[in-house]
Amino acid sequence: MNSSNNNIIEFRNVSKRYVAYEDAxxxxxFDLKLGEMAFLTGPSGAGKSTLLKLxxxxxxxxxxxxxxxxxxxxxxxxxxxxxxxxxLGMVFQDAQLLENYxxxxxVALPLTLLGFREKDISSRVQPALELVGLGDKARRYATxxxxxxxxxxxxxxxxxxxxxxxLADEPTGNLDPALAAEIMQLFIELNKTGMSILIATHDLxxxxxxxxxxxxxxxxxxxx
Amino acid sequence: MSKIWRKYRLAELASIMKREHKNNRLVSxxxxxxxxxxxxxxxxxxxxxxxxLTIVVIAIALALPFGLAVLLQNAKVLTQxxxxxxxxxxxxxxxxxxxxxxxxxxxxxxxxxxxxxxxxSPEEGLETLQKSVDVQGxxxxxxxxxxxxxxxxxxxVTEPRAVDSxxxxxxxxxxxxxxRLDRTWFERLYYLVEFVRHGFLALLFLFGLGVxxxxxxxxxxxxxxxxxxxxxxKLIGANDAYVRRPFLYTGLYYGVAGAGxxxxxxFAAMLWISxxxxxxxxxxxxDFILQRLDIxxxxxxxxxxxxxxxxxxxxxxxxxxxxx
Numbered sequence: 093m094n095s096s097n098n099n100i101i102e103f104r105n106v107s108k109r110y111v112a113y114e115d116a117x118x119x120x121x122f123d124l125k126l127g128e129m130a131f132l133t134g135p136s137g138a139g140k141s142t143l144l145k146l147x148x149x150x151x152x153x154x155x156x157x158x159x160x161x162x163x164x165x166x167x168x169x170x171x172x173x174x175x176x177x178x179x180l181g182m183v184f185q186d187a188q189l190l191e192n193y194x195x196x197x198x199v200a201l202p203l204t205l206l207g208f209r210e211k212d213i214s215s216r217v218q219p220a221l222e223l224v225g226l227g228d229k230a231r232r233y234a235t236x237x238x239x240x241x242x243x244x245x246x247x248x249x250x251x252x253x254x255x256x257x258x259l260a261d262e263p264t265g266n267l268d269p270a271l272a273a274e275i276m277q278l279f280i281e282l283n284k285t286g287m288s289i290l291i292a293t294h295d296l297x298x299x300x301x302x303x304x305x306x307x308x309x310x311x312x313x314x315x316x
Numbered sequence: 317m318s319k320i321w322r323k324y325r326l327a328e329l330a331s332i333m334k335r336e337h338k339n340n341r342l343v344s345x346x347x348x349x350x351x352x353x354x355x356x357x358x359x360x361x362x363x364x365x366x367x368x369l370t371i372v373v374i375a376i377a378l379a380l381p382f383g384l385a386v387l388l389q390n391a392k393v394l395t396q397x398x399x400x401x402x403x404x405x406x407x408x409x410x411x412x413x414x415x416x417x418x419x420x421x422x423x424x425x426x427x428x429x430x431x432x433x434x435x436x437s438p439e440e441g442l443e444t445l446q447k448s449v450d451v452q453g454x455x456x457x458x459x460x461x462x463x464x465x466x467x468x469x470x471x472x473v474t475e476p477r478a479v480d481s482x483x484x485x486x487x488x489x490x491x492x493x494x495x496r497l498d499r500t501w502f503e504r505l506y507y508l509v510e511f512v513r514h515g516f517l518a519l520l521f522l523f524g525l526g527v528x529x530x531x532x533x534x535x536x537x538x539x540x541x542x543x544x545x546x547x548x549x550k551l552i553g554a555n556d557a558y559v560r561r562p563f564l565y566t567g568l569y570y571g572v573a574g575a576g577x578x579x580x581x582x583f584a585a586m587l588w589i590s591x592x593x594x595x596x597x598x599x600x601x602x603d604f605i606l607q608r609l610d611i612x613x614x615x616x617x618x619x620x621x622x623x624x625x626x627x628x629x630x631x632x633x634x635x636x637x638x639x640x
Binding site: 180184190201207 | 343344345347348351544545547548549550551552553554555556558
Protein backbone atom coordinates (compact mmCIF):
# COMPACT_ATOMS: atom_id res chain seq x y z
CA MET A 93 0.00 0.00 0.00
CA ASN A 94 1.11 3.50 -0.64
CA SER A 95 0.56 5.07 2.77
CA SER A 96 -0.12 8.40 1.13
CA ASN A 97 -3.59 7.12 0.32
CA ASN A 98 -4.36 7.00 4.05
CA ASN A 99 -5.94 3.57 4.02
CA ILE A 100 -5.39 1.49 7.10
CA ILE A 101 -7.08 -1.58 5.61
CA GLU A 102 -7.21 -2.62 1.99
CA PHE A 103 -8.82 -5.76 0.57
CA ARG A 104 -7.84 -6.57 -3.01
CA ASN A 105 -9.86 -9.34 -4.68
CA VAL A 106 -9.96 -11.36 -1.49
CA SER A 107 -11.68 -14.73 -1.40
CA LYS A 108 -11.89 -17.19 1.44
CA ARG A 109 -12.95 -20.77 0.99
CA TYR A 110 -13.38 -23.01 4.03
CA VAL A 111 -14.64 -26.11 2.22
CA ALA A 112 -14.61 -27.06 -1.42
CA TYR A 113 -16.95 -25.03 -3.65
CA GLU A 114 -18.24 -22.87 -0.79
CA ASP A 115 -16.74 -19.41 -0.59
CA ALA A 116 -17.20 -17.56 2.68
CA UNK A 117 -15.92 -14.44 0.90
CA UNK A 118 -15.92 -13.90 -2.87
CA UNK A 119 -13.62 -11.42 -4.53
CA UNK A 120 -14.02 -8.77 -1.87
CA UNK A 121 -12.59 -5.29 -2.39
CA PHE A 122 -12.79 -2.52 0.17
CA ASP A 123 -10.74 0.10 2.01
CA LEU A 124 -10.96 1.56 5.48
CA LYS A 125 -9.41 4.95 5.81
CA LEU A 126 -7.33 6.10 8.74
CA GLY A 127 -9.54 7.45 11.47
CA GLU A 128 -12.67 6.11 9.78
CA MET A 129 -15.35 4.10 11.53
CA ALA A 130 -17.44 1.72 9.47
CA PHE A 131 -20.00 -0.98 10.11
CA LEU A 132 -19.95 -4.37 8.54
CA THR A 133 -23.46 -5.74 8.32
CA GLY A 134 -25.27 -8.69 6.87
CA PRO A 135 -27.18 -11.76 7.96
CA SER A 136 -25.59 -14.66 9.79
CA GLY A 137 -23.20 -16.53 7.50
CA ALA A 138 -22.70 -13.51 5.24
CA GLY A 139 -18.96 -13.50 5.97
CA LYS A 140 -18.67 -10.66 8.54
CA SER A 141 -16.69 -12.65 11.07
CA THR A 142 -14.57 -14.21 8.33
CA LEU A 143 -13.62 -10.78 7.07
CA LEU A 144 -12.59 -9.64 10.56
CA LYS A 145 -10.71 -12.89 11.14
CA LEU A 146 -8.77 -12.29 7.93
CA UNK A 147 -7.74 -8.83 9.12
CA UNK A 148 -6.62 -10.25 12.47
CA UNK A 149 -4.85 -13.13 10.69
CA UNK A 150 -7.00 -15.67 12.48
CA UNK A 151 -7.66 -17.08 9.03
CA UNK A 152 -5.66 -16.96 5.81
CA UNK A 153 -7.23 -15.76 2.59
CA UNK A 154 -7.55 -18.27 -0.23
CA UNK A 155 -7.02 -15.60 -2.90
CA UNK A 156 -6.19 -11.90 -3.01
CA UNK A 157 -4.23 -9.49 -0.88
CA UNK A 158 -5.02 -7.98 2.48
CA UNK A 159 -2.98 -4.92 3.39
CA UNK A 160 -2.96 -3.49 6.89
CA UNK A 161 -0.95 -0.33 7.56
CA UNK A 162 0.96 -0.83 4.34
CA UNK A 163 1.89 -4.45 4.96
CA UNK A 164 0.52 -7.40 3.09
CA UNK A 165 -0.70 -9.77 5.78
CA UNK A 166 -2.10 -12.46 3.50
CA UNK A 167 0.60 -14.99 4.35
CA UNK A 168 2.24 -13.99 7.59
CA UNK A 169 4.63 -16.12 9.64
CA UNK A 170 3.51 -17.16 13.14
CA UNK A 171 5.54 -14.40 14.74
CA UNK A 172 4.17 -11.96 12.18
CA UNK A 173 0.63 -12.95 13.16
CA UNK A 174 1.43 -12.31 16.82
CA UNK A 175 2.93 -8.91 16.00
CA UNK A 176 -0.13 -7.95 13.97
CA UNK A 177 -2.52 -8.93 16.76
CA UNK A 178 -0.49 -7.00 19.32
CA UNK A 179 -0.82 -3.94 17.10
CA LEU A 180 -4.60 -4.24 16.79
CA GLY A 181 -7.42 -3.90 19.26
CA MET A 182 -10.00 -6.65 19.11
CA VAL A 183 -13.40 -6.88 20.77
CA PHE A 184 -15.14 -10.23 20.67
CA GLN A 185 -18.82 -11.06 21.05
CA ASP A 186 -18.19 -13.07 24.21
CA ALA A 187 -15.49 -10.72 25.60
CA GLN A 188 -12.92 -13.56 25.87
CA LEU A 189 -11.80 -12.59 29.37
CA LEU A 190 -9.68 -14.74 31.64
CA GLU A 191 -11.83 -15.81 34.55
CA ASN A 192 -9.09 -16.22 37.11
CA TYR A 193 -7.66 -12.78 36.36
CA UNK A 194 -8.90 -9.53 37.83
CA UNK A 195 -10.37 -6.84 35.61
CA UNK A 196 -7.10 -4.93 35.91
CA UNK A 197 -5.01 -7.96 34.94
CA UNK A 198 -7.24 -8.69 31.95
CA VAL A 199 -6.92 -5.15 30.65
CA ALA A 200 -3.17 -5.14 31.29
CA LEU A 201 -2.53 -8.24 29.16
CA PRO A 202 -1.88 -6.53 25.78
CA LEU A 203 0.38 -4.00 27.50
CA THR A 204 2.37 -6.79 29.11
CA LEU A 205 2.75 -8.43 25.71
CA LEU A 206 4.00 -5.15 24.27
CA GLY A 207 6.63 -4.97 26.98
CA PHE A 208 5.29 -2.04 28.97
CA ARG A 209 6.67 -1.56 32.47
CA GLU A 210 4.39 -1.87 35.46
CA LYS A 211 4.07 1.88 36.08
CA ASP A 212 3.26 2.49 32.41
CA ILE A 213 0.74 -0.33 32.49
CA SER A 214 -1.12 1.15 35.46
CA SER A 215 -1.09 4.59 33.87
CA ARG A 216 -2.89 3.13 30.86
CA VAL A 217 -5.18 0.53 32.40
CA GLN A 218 -6.97 2.84 34.82
CA PRO A 219 -7.87 5.48 32.19
CA ALA A 220 -9.12 2.71 29.87
CA LEU A 221 -11.32 1.37 32.66
CA GLU A 222 -12.54 4.90 33.47
CA LEU A 223 -13.43 5.35 29.82
CA VAL A 224 -15.69 2.29 29.84
CA GLY A 225 -17.14 3.24 33.22
CA LEU A 226 -15.48 0.53 35.28
CA GLY A 227 -12.85 2.55 37.08
CA ASP A 228 -14.02 1.28 40.47
CA LYS A 229 -14.02 -2.42 39.50
CA ALA A 230 -10.37 -2.94 38.66
CA ARG A 231 -9.77 -5.39 41.52
CA ARG A 232 -12.85 -7.50 40.84
CA TYR A 233 -12.60 -10.81 39.07
CA ALA A 234 -14.06 -10.87 35.58
CA THR A 235 -16.56 -13.57 36.55
CA UNK A 236 -18.03 -11.28 39.23
CA UNK A 237 -19.21 -8.82 36.58
CA UNK A 238 -22.40 -8.73 34.52
CA UNK A 239 -22.29 -9.63 30.82
CA UNK A 240 -22.44 -5.96 29.86
CA UNK A 241 -19.61 -5.11 32.22
CA UNK A 242 -17.55 -8.00 30.90
CA UNK A 243 -18.04 -6.67 27.38
CA UNK A 244 -16.83 -3.27 28.54
CA UNK A 245 -13.76 -4.88 30.10
CA UNK A 246 -13.15 -6.50 26.72
CA UNK A 247 -13.32 -3.06 25.09
CA UNK A 248 -10.99 -1.59 27.74
CA UNK A 249 -8.51 -4.38 27.04
CA UNK A 250 -8.76 -3.70 23.31
CA UNK A 251 -8.07 0.03 23.66
CA UNK A 252 -5.63 0.13 26.61
CA UNK A 253 -2.61 0.12 24.32
CA UNK A 254 -4.28 2.79 22.15
CA UNK A 255 -4.29 0.78 18.94
CA UNK A 256 -4.70 2.73 15.71
CA UNK A 257 -7.17 0.08 14.50
CA UNK A 258 -9.98 -1.50 16.48
CA LEU A 259 -11.94 -4.50 15.21
CA ALA A 260 -15.18 -5.49 16.93
CA ASP A 261 -17.10 -8.64 16.13
CA GLU A 262 -20.74 -8.33 17.25
CA PRO A 263 -19.73 -6.39 20.36
CA THR A 264 -23.35 -5.77 21.31
CA GLY A 265 -24.65 -9.22 20.41
CA ASN A 266 -25.21 -10.29 24.03
CA LEU A 267 -26.42 -6.95 25.35
CA ASP A 268 -29.84 -5.42 25.88
CA PRO A 269 -30.72 -2.42 23.60
CA ALA A 270 -29.90 0.24 26.17
CA LEU A 271 -26.52 -1.23 26.98
CA ALA A 272 -25.85 -1.85 23.27
CA ALA A 273 -26.50 1.84 22.54
CA GLU A 274 -24.17 2.77 25.38
CA ILE A 275 -21.39 0.57 23.98
CA MET A 276 -21.93 1.99 20.51
CA GLN A 277 -21.61 5.51 21.90
CA LEU A 278 -18.31 4.41 23.43
CA PHE A 279 -17.02 3.36 20.00
CA ILE A 280 -18.05 6.74 18.59
CA GLU A 281 -16.07 8.48 21.35
CA LEU A 282 -13.04 6.31 20.62
CA ASN A 283 -13.31 7.09 16.92
CA LYS A 284 -13.20 10.78 17.80
CA THR A 285 -9.73 10.21 19.28
CA GLY A 286 -8.52 9.11 15.86
CA MET A 287 -8.94 5.37 16.20
CA SER A 288 -9.98 3.55 13.03
CA ILE A 289 -12.81 1.17 13.87
CA LEU A 290 -14.48 -1.63 11.97
CA ILE A 291 -17.52 -3.13 13.69
CA ALA A 292 -19.36 -6.23 12.53
CA THR A 293 -23.02 -6.24 13.57
CA HIS A 294 -26.28 -7.67 12.36
CA ASP A 295 -28.29 -5.17 14.42
CA LEU A 296 -29.29 -2.63 11.76
CA UNK A 297 -31.64 -0.78 14.09
CA UNK A 298 -28.70 0.07 16.32
CA UNK A 299 -26.69 1.74 13.55
CA UNK A 300 -29.52 3.14 11.45
CA UNK A 301 -29.41 6.53 13.10
CA UNK A 302 -25.61 6.74 13.01
CA UNK A 303 -23.97 8.47 10.08
CA UNK A 304 -21.14 6.09 9.35
CA UNK A 305 -20.28 4.02 6.31
CA UNK A 306 -22.07 0.70 6.18
CA UNK A 307 -20.54 -2.23 4.33
CA UNK A 308 -23.25 -4.80 3.63
CA UNK A 309 -22.18 -8.36 3.07
CA UNK A 310 -24.42 -10.96 1.52
CA UNK A 311 -23.30 -14.49 0.80
CA UNK A 312 -19.67 -13.46 0.88
CA UNK A 313 -19.86 -10.41 -1.34
CA UNK A 314 -20.57 -6.76 -0.76
CA UNK A 315 -24.05 -5.80 -1.75
CA UNK A 316 -24.18 -3.02 -4.31
CA MET B 317 -8.38 14.72 12.72
CA SER B 318 -5.28 16.30 11.22
CA LYS B 319 -3.36 14.70 8.38
CA ILE B 320 -0.15 14.60 10.50
CA TRP B 321 -1.98 12.79 13.31
CA ARG B 322 -3.30 10.24 10.83
CA LYS B 323 0.17 9.63 9.47
CA TYR B 324 1.48 9.18 13.00
CA ARG B 325 -1.17 6.56 13.77
CA LEU B 326 -0.36 4.66 10.61
CA ALA B 327 3.37 4.71 11.37
CA GLU B 328 2.71 3.55 14.93
CA LEU B 329 0.70 0.57 13.76
CA ALA B 330 3.31 -0.31 11.14
CA SER B 331 6.13 -0.07 13.68
CA ILE B 332 4.39 -2.41 16.11
CA MET B 333 3.78 -4.86 13.30
CA LYS B 334 7.44 -4.68 12.37
CA ARG B 335 8.32 -5.24 16.04
CA GLU B 336 10.07 -1.92 16.32
CA HIS B 337 8.22 -0.88 19.44
CA LYS B 338 9.81 1.87 21.46
CA ASN B 339 9.96 -0.16 24.66
CA ASN B 340 13.28 -1.78 25.47
CA ARG B 341 12.99 -5.29 24.07
CA LEU B 342 15.68 -6.71 26.34
CA VAL B 343 14.02 -5.32 29.46
CA SER B 344 10.61 -6.60 28.42
CA UNK B 345 12.16 -9.96 27.54
CA UNK B 346 13.68 -10.21 31.01
CA UNK B 347 10.46 -9.05 32.64
CA UNK B 348 8.52 -11.67 30.69
CA UNK B 349 10.98 -14.34 31.83
CA UNK B 350 10.71 -13.22 35.42
CA UNK B 351 6.92 -13.23 35.25
CA UNK B 352 6.88 -16.66 33.61
CA UNK B 353 9.20 -18.00 36.32
CA UNK B 354 6.91 -16.68 39.07
CA UNK B 355 3.72 -17.90 37.37
CA UNK B 356 5.24 -21.38 36.96
CA UNK B 357 6.31 -21.55 40.58
CA UNK B 358 2.85 -20.42 41.63
CA UNK B 359 1.30 -23.13 39.45
CA UNK B 360 3.36 -25.82 41.21
CA UNK B 361 2.61 -24.44 44.69
CA UNK B 362 -1.11 -24.24 43.93
CA UNK B 363 -1.22 -27.98 43.17
CA UNK B 364 0.96 -29.35 46.00
CA UNK B 365 -0.13 -32.99 45.98
CA UNK B 366 0.10 -33.66 42.26
CA UNK B 367 3.30 -31.62 42.03
CA UNK B 368 4.87 -33.56 44.89
CA LEU B 369 3.90 -36.88 43.31
CA THR B 370 5.50 -35.83 40.04
CA ILE B 371 8.65 -34.69 41.83
CA VAL B 372 8.89 -37.95 43.80
CA VAL B 373 8.55 -40.06 40.65
CA ILE B 374 11.22 -37.97 38.90
CA ALA B 375 13.44 -38.26 41.98
CA ILE B 376 13.19 -42.05 42.03
CA ALA B 377 13.88 -42.22 38.30
CA LEU B 378 17.00 -40.08 38.75
CA ALA B 379 18.13 -41.64 42.05
CA LEU B 380 18.47 -45.13 40.56
CA PRO B 381 21.07 -44.37 37.87
CA PHE B 382 22.86 -41.82 40.02
CA GLY B 383 22.94 -44.24 42.97
CA LEU B 384 24.54 -46.72 40.63
CA ALA B 385 26.95 -44.01 39.54
CA VAL B 386 28.07 -43.56 43.15
CA LEU B 387 28.61 -47.31 43.47
CA LEU B 388 30.60 -47.18 40.24
CA GLN B 389 32.67 -44.32 41.63
CA ASN B 390 33.44 -46.46 44.68
CA ALA B 391 34.29 -49.45 42.53
CA LYS B 392 36.71 -47.26 40.58
CA VAL B 393 38.41 -46.21 43.81
CA LEU B 394 38.77 -49.89 44.64
CA THR B 395 40.22 -50.75 41.24
CA GLN B 396 42.60 -47.83 41.47
CA UNK B 397 43.88 -49.25 44.74
CA UNK B 398 44.23 -52.65 43.12
CA UNK B 399 45.85 -51.13 40.07
CA UNK B 400 48.62 -49.89 42.33
CA UNK B 401 49.24 -53.53 43.17
CA UNK B 402 49.45 -54.48 39.52
CA UNK B 403 53.14 -54.90 38.93
CA UNK B 404 55.21 -56.52 36.20
CA UNK B 405 58.33 -58.36 37.30
CA UNK B 406 61.22 -58.48 34.83
CA UNK B 407 63.73 -61.26 35.58
CA UNK B 408 67.03 -60.18 34.11
CA UNK B 409 69.49 -62.49 32.40
CA UNK B 410 72.18 -63.99 34.60
CA UNK B 411 75.59 -62.34 34.50
CA UNK B 412 74.18 -59.19 32.92
CA UNK B 413 76.80 -56.50 32.62
CA UNK B 414 76.39 -53.46 34.89
CA UNK B 415 76.25 -51.09 31.92
CA UNK B 416 73.48 -53.11 30.27
CA UNK B 417 71.53 -53.13 33.53
CA UNK B 418 71.89 -49.38 33.94
CA UNK B 419 70.82 -48.79 30.33
CA UNK B 420 67.72 -50.92 30.90
CA UNK B 421 66.79 -49.12 34.12
CA UNK B 422 67.24 -45.75 32.43
CA UNK B 423 65.10 -46.88 29.51
CA UNK B 424 62.33 -48.09 31.83
CA UNK B 425 62.36 -44.93 33.97
CA UNK B 426 61.96 -42.74 30.90
CA UNK B 427 58.98 -44.78 29.61
CA UNK B 428 55.78 -42.71 29.91
CA UNK B 429 53.67 -45.84 30.46
CA UNK B 430 55.56 -46.78 33.60
CA UNK B 431 54.83 -45.13 36.92
CA UNK B 432 57.53 -46.69 39.05
CA UNK B 433 60.67 -48.79 38.56
CA UNK B 434 62.30 -50.71 41.39
CA UNK B 435 65.45 -52.76 41.00
CA UNK B 436 66.05 -55.74 43.31
CA SER B 437 69.62 -57.00 43.09
CA PRO B 438 70.39 -60.76 43.37
CA GLU B 439 71.85 -60.09 46.85
CA GLU B 440 68.73 -58.29 48.04
CA GLY B 441 66.60 -61.08 46.58
CA LEU B 442 68.58 -63.72 48.40
CA GLU B 443 68.37 -61.79 51.66
CA THR B 444 64.59 -61.49 51.33
CA LEU B 445 64.33 -65.17 50.50
CA GLN B 446 66.36 -66.10 53.54
CA LYS B 447 64.14 -64.01 55.78
CA SER B 448 60.84 -65.27 54.44
CA VAL B 449 61.52 -68.97 53.91
CA ASP B 450 63.30 -71.49 56.05
CA VAL B 451 65.85 -72.55 53.42
CA GLN B 452 69.05 -71.68 55.27
CA GLY B 453 70.47 -75.20 54.95
CA UNK B 454 69.90 -75.42 51.23
CA UNK B 455 71.28 -71.95 50.49
CA UNK B 456 74.48 -72.58 52.46
CA UNK B 457 75.32 -75.50 50.19
CA UNK B 458 75.13 -73.29 47.07
CA UNK B 459 78.43 -72.09 45.62
CA UNK B 460 76.97 -68.88 44.23
CA UNK B 461 73.75 -66.81 44.32
CA UNK B 462 71.28 -68.47 41.91
CA UNK B 463 68.87 -65.54 41.83
CA UNK B 464 68.79 -63.09 38.92
CA UNK B 465 68.36 -59.35 39.25
CA UNK B 466 64.69 -58.34 39.15
CA UNK B 467 63.11 -55.09 38.00
CA UNK B 468 59.60 -54.52 39.36
CA UNK B 469 57.65 -51.98 37.35
CA UNK B 470 54.29 -50.40 38.13
CA UNK B 471 52.38 -49.48 34.96
CA UNK B 472 50.73 -46.08 34.66
CA VAL B 473 48.05 -47.51 32.41
CA THR B 474 45.14 -49.46 33.95
CA GLU B 475 43.22 -50.72 30.95
CA PRO B 476 43.99 -54.49 30.55
CA ARG B 477 44.83 -54.22 26.85
CA ALA B 478 47.34 -51.46 27.54
CA VAL B 479 48.90 -53.50 30.35
CA ASP B 480 49.09 -56.47 27.97
CA SER B 481 50.80 -54.33 25.39
CA UNK B 482 53.35 -53.13 27.95
CA UNK B 483 53.87 -56.74 29.05
CA UNK B 484 54.67 -57.77 25.45
CA UNK B 485 57.14 -54.93 25.04
CA UNK B 486 58.90 -55.95 28.23
CA UNK B 487 59.22 -59.53 26.95
CA UNK B 488 61.11 -58.31 23.90
CA UNK B 489 63.82 -56.51 25.88
CA UNK B 490 67.18 -58.16 25.26
CA UNK B 491 68.35 -57.86 28.87
CA UNK B 492 65.21 -59.56 30.16
CA UNK B 493 65.06 -63.30 30.57
CA UNK B 494 61.39 -63.65 31.55
CA UNK B 495 58.42 -61.46 32.55
CA ARG B 496 55.60 -62.16 34.99
CA LEU B 497 52.26 -60.49 35.50
CA ASP B 498 49.38 -61.72 37.64
CA ARG B 499 46.42 -59.94 36.15
CA THR B 500 43.46 -62.27 36.41
CA TRP B 501 41.72 -60.48 39.27
CA PHE B 502 42.64 -57.12 37.95
CA GLU B 503 41.07 -57.95 34.59
CA ARG B 504 37.92 -59.34 36.12
CA LEU B 505 37.41 -56.30 38.29
CA TYR B 506 38.13 -53.97 35.41
CA TYR B 507 35.55 -55.62 33.18
CA LEU B 508 33.05 -55.71 36.04
CA VAL B 509 33.44 -51.97 36.49
CA GLU B 510 33.04 -51.47 32.74
CA PHE B 511 29.89 -53.57 32.84
CA VAL B 512 28.46 -51.45 35.66
CA ARG B 513 29.43 -48.27 33.83
CA HIS B 514 27.54 -49.36 30.73
CA GLY B 515 24.64 -50.39 32.95
CA PHE B 516 24.66 -46.92 34.47
CA LEU B 517 24.50 -45.29 31.04
CA ALA B 518 21.71 -47.61 29.91
CA LEU B 519 19.76 -46.94 33.10
CA LEU B 520 20.35 -43.20 32.79
CA PHE B 521 18.99 -43.30 29.27
CA LEU B 522 15.93 -45.37 30.18
CA PHE B 523 15.05 -43.49 33.35
CA GLY B 524 15.87 -40.20 31.63
CA LEU B 525 13.33 -41.12 28.99
CA GLY B 526 10.94 -41.87 31.85
CA VAL B 527 11.50 -38.41 33.33
CA UNK B 528 10.85 -36.81 29.96
CA UNK B 529 7.54 -38.66 29.66
CA UNK B 530 6.52 -37.93 33.26
CA UNK B 531 7.18 -34.20 32.89
CA UNK B 532 5.66 -34.21 29.41
CA UNK B 533 2.45 -35.77 30.67
CA UNK B 534 2.23 -33.39 33.63
CA UNK B 535 2.73 -30.39 31.37
CA UNK B 536 0.19 -31.77 28.88
CA UNK B 537 -2.43 -31.85 31.65
CA UNK B 538 -1.47 -28.31 32.69
CA UNK B 539 -1.83 -27.20 29.07
CA UNK B 540 -5.27 -28.74 28.83
CA UNK B 541 -6.43 -26.93 31.95
CA UNK B 542 -4.99 -23.66 30.58
CA UNK B 543 -6.36 -24.00 27.06
CA UNK B 544 -8.72 -21.02 27.37
CA UNK B 545 -5.93 -18.87 28.77
CA UNK B 546 -3.67 -19.86 25.88
CA UNK B 547 -6.41 -19.13 23.36
CA UNK B 548 -6.96 -15.62 24.76
CA UNK B 549 -3.22 -14.95 24.89
CA LYS B 550 -2.89 -15.92 21.24
CA LEU B 551 -5.89 -13.80 20.26
CA ILE B 552 -4.37 -10.68 21.72
CA GLY B 553 -0.97 -11.25 20.19
CA ALA B 554 1.13 -13.51 22.39
CA ASN B 555 3.76 -15.28 20.36
CA ASP B 556 4.60 -18.97 20.76
CA ALA B 557 7.59 -18.26 23.00
CA TYR B 558 5.47 -16.20 25.40
CA VAL B 559 2.85 -18.93 25.66
CA ARG B 560 5.24 -21.82 26.15
CA ARG B 561 7.65 -20.03 28.51
CA PRO B 562 5.74 -20.66 31.81
CA PHE B 563 5.36 -24.32 30.92
CA LEU B 564 9.05 -24.66 30.16
CA TYR B 565 9.82 -23.14 33.54
CA THR B 566 7.41 -25.60 35.15
CA GLY B 567 9.25 -28.50 33.48
CA LEU B 568 12.55 -27.05 34.59
CA TYR B 569 11.34 -26.71 38.19
CA TYR B 570 10.05 -30.28 38.22
CA GLY B 571 13.40 -31.52 36.90
CA VAL B 572 15.46 -29.53 39.42
CA ALA B 573 13.20 -30.39 42.35
CA GLY B 574 13.26 -34.07 41.32
CA ALA B 575 17.06 -33.91 41.14
CA GLY B 576 17.19 -32.33 44.61
CA UNK B 577 15.08 -35.09 46.08
CA UNK B 578 17.11 -37.71 44.17
CA UNK B 579 20.27 -36.31 45.76
CA UNK B 580 18.71 -36.67 49.22
CA UNK B 581 17.69 -40.26 48.42
CA UNK B 582 21.17 -41.19 47.15
CA PHE B 583 22.83 -39.45 50.11
CA ALA B 584 20.59 -41.27 52.60
CA ALA B 585 21.15 -44.63 50.87
CA MET B 586 24.94 -44.16 50.94
CA LEU B 587 24.81 -43.17 54.57
CA TRP B 588 22.77 -46.27 55.31
CA ILE B 589 25.16 -48.73 53.61
CA SER B 590 28.40 -46.98 54.59
CA UNK B 591 28.61 -48.68 58.00
CA UNK B 592 28.27 -52.29 56.75
CA UNK B 593 30.69 -51.53 53.88
CA UNK B 594 33.23 -50.14 56.33
CA UNK B 595 32.79 -53.19 58.58
CA UNK B 596 33.25 -55.49 55.58
CA UNK B 597 36.44 -53.70 54.55
CA UNK B 598 37.70 -53.84 58.13
CA UNK B 599 37.15 -57.61 58.22
CA UNK B 600 39.60 -57.87 55.28
CA UNK B 601 42.04 -55.64 57.10
CA UNK B 602 41.30 -52.66 54.87
CA ASP B 603 40.10 -49.17 55.61
CA PHE B 604 37.69 -48.42 52.82
CA ILE B 605 35.42 -45.40 53.26
CA LEU B 606 32.41 -45.27 50.96
CA GLN B 607 32.57 -42.27 48.62
CA ARG B 608 29.46 -40.11 48.27
CA LEU B 609 28.26 -38.12 45.28
CA ASP B 610 30.95 -35.47 44.79
CA ILE B 611 30.32 -31.88 43.73
CA UNK B 612 30.65 -32.76 40.03
CA UNK B 613 28.17 -35.57 40.50
CA UNK B 614 25.70 -33.29 42.29
CA UNK B 615 26.00 -30.65 39.59
CA UNK B 616 25.54 -33.31 36.90
CA UNK B 617 22.48 -34.65 38.71
CA UNK B 618 20.89 -31.18 38.85
CA UNK B 619 21.91 -30.46 35.27
CA UNK B 620 20.46 -33.72 33.98
CA UNK B 621 17.24 -33.15 35.96
CA UNK B 622 16.84 -29.61 34.63
CA UNK B 623 17.54 -30.59 31.02
CA UNK B 624 15.21 -33.61 31.09
CA UNK B 625 12.44 -31.53 32.70
CA UNK B 626 12.88 -28.85 30.08
CA UNK B 627 12.87 -31.38 27.21
CA UNK B 628 9.71 -33.05 28.56
CA UNK B 629 7.95 -29.70 28.82
CA UNK B 630 9.18 -28.58 25.43
CA UNK B 631 7.89 -31.72 23.73
CA UNK B 632 4.48 -31.39 25.38
CA UNK B 633 4.11 -27.71 24.69
CA UNK B 634 5.37 -27.78 21.09
CA UNK B 635 2.35 -29.55 19.64
CA UNK B 636 -0.19 -27.77 21.82
CA UNK B 637 1.01 -24.25 21.10
CA UNK B 638 1.13 -24.84 17.35
CA UNK B 639 -2.42 -26.17 17.46
CA UNK B 640 -3.78 -22.89 18.85
